[in-house]
Amino acid sequence: MVKVTVCGAAGGIGQPLSLLLKQSEHITHLSLYDIVNTPGVAADLSHINTKSKVTGHKGSDQLEEAIKDSTVVVIPAGVPRKPGMTRDDLFKINAGIVRDLAVAAAKFAPKAFMCIISNPVNSTVPIVAEVFKQFNVYDPRRIFGVTTLDIVRASTFVSELIGTCPSSLRVPVVGGHSGVTILPVLSQVEGTEKLSQEQIKQVTNRIQFGGDEVVKAKDGAGSATLSMAFAGARFALNIIEAVVAKKTGIVECTYVDLAADVAGAAEVKELIGNDLGFFSVPVELGPNGVEKILPIGAINNYEKELFAAAASELKGNIVKGSTFITESPKL
Template identity: 80%
Template sequence: MVKVTVCGAAGGIGQPLSLLLKQSPLVSHLSLYDIVNTPGVAADLSHINTKSKVTGHVGADQLEEAIKDSDVIVIPAGVPRKPGMTRDDLFKINAGIVRDLATAAAKFAPKAFMCIISNPVNSTVPIVAEVFKKHNVYDPRRIFGVTTLDIVRASTFIGELIGADPADVKCNVLGGHSGVTILPLLSQVPGTEKLTQEQIEKVTNRIQFGGDEVVKAKDGAGSATLSMAFAGARFALNVVEAAVKGTSTIECTYIDLAAATPEAIASVKEATGEQDIAYFSLPVELGPDGVKNTLPIGAISDYEKTLFTAAATELKGNIAKGAAF
């Protein structure tokens, strides 16, 4: 029996994400929470002929019921980015939403795997961690920032460039989940050696700022919701698979480095030149307790070293801002 709760289930990411989760035979109870419209979304999804029970919960007074005894909690709640909106603008609104949901999780499902999608992830994950610490239920192995969309984009954009099936392109994307903190390691992907430096820099920038491409194309009507839902479901279901079946999957995800191996931590310090970055996206082996193992960064190119240096300062600021909130 696996209970998965989606907080923000009636939103642009939440609805398609819930649809994808409903298709999994491993999810026995899909609990949907939002401040409006959740009963309708739940009724709609409940007609799909898979075995998971779907329940809809709306408003603060139903939050406990939605979250209680959840195995996995996915949080896409919050406002989307609109044209001209900075991630700082987003932070002011979404930080409070994430804090309140994390408080409920710490009280009613302290052992749940937390999958944080709400932007800015670089700051919202530290908020969740601080809330769990305050309630004395913190386990750094169970709280994840979902950066899977960066990996999905990297696979797609690199695949287009080198003429490979995007599903077969595996590119680790490390660091954080906004702009220059997104660090795709193209030098580790077979086939990219035939790309020019200009092509490498161009596709790196496209991976880092792919979200802006979607915001612009939607022309004020939203941000990346469908691709984010796909990426969020992929990550959440990998967490479920690891917990239920013991399936060992490696996914890049943004974690508290307290959950990382000494080798992985040393590789972050070496690549960034910083000794005290507390959170970082790394290749993580998922297991029954969440983070089972973390892999070091590995060899990177001179160009990638400059990216790591640029990312470090911004990432530290993002983390401090979340922790302070």
């Protein structure tokens, strides 16, 4: 049985994400959890003629049932960004939500592959890691920050400039998942050598702050939900393909604890130093989750400047997430 639980399934990301997951032939049980409205969302999705059964679970008293024995847990739960709000501003609200969901997963699905979407990802992934450590079930190969939206945006925005098909263009985006911590490695993308340095700077900035475009366009009514659902489903389905279908050669950039592959992380550490325990890197996925951390590869001088600018902010984000658990009362 392949059980996938979506925590926050009735929200703006959760509903379209659950719809996309319902189409997978590998999922046998799609479990939907939220604090409101999940029975209705589950009833709606259950009418779709694919193999997975759908169950809806509402409220904290049904969280154990929702998450128990899950193969994959996807967490888009939390409040969305509003105009003028940074991802860091979300921390005060979303940190507690993610902590409570992580506690449930550590208790009732300790072997699950955890896909964290809730912002700020730079901090919420360390929160989940620290929770799992407290319950002595931590495996850094199984906890992922979903940064796929940065890659999806990069493919879209760069393809507009160089005239290629966005769905086939692969743009490596490493670092973190907010503002200047998002590091598109455009020098490795064929066709970008035709762009001026000013174009490179502009598209880099657009990739880093693409979420602001959506927040502004929605005029206070929300943030990126549909594109995030698409990106989150892509990552979760790749995990399922690697773990369940045993498909090889699946590579995604994702925000992980670099301890997941110490040997593979050595090249990354040479670029970023030893102070950063978490970083979005190219990862080969497999039955254990992180099979290999792959090299980031050569970067140019402009990209080295971007890496330097990202380091201090990312370090602060990581510390904020970790200390939210380590300096709080024992769970």
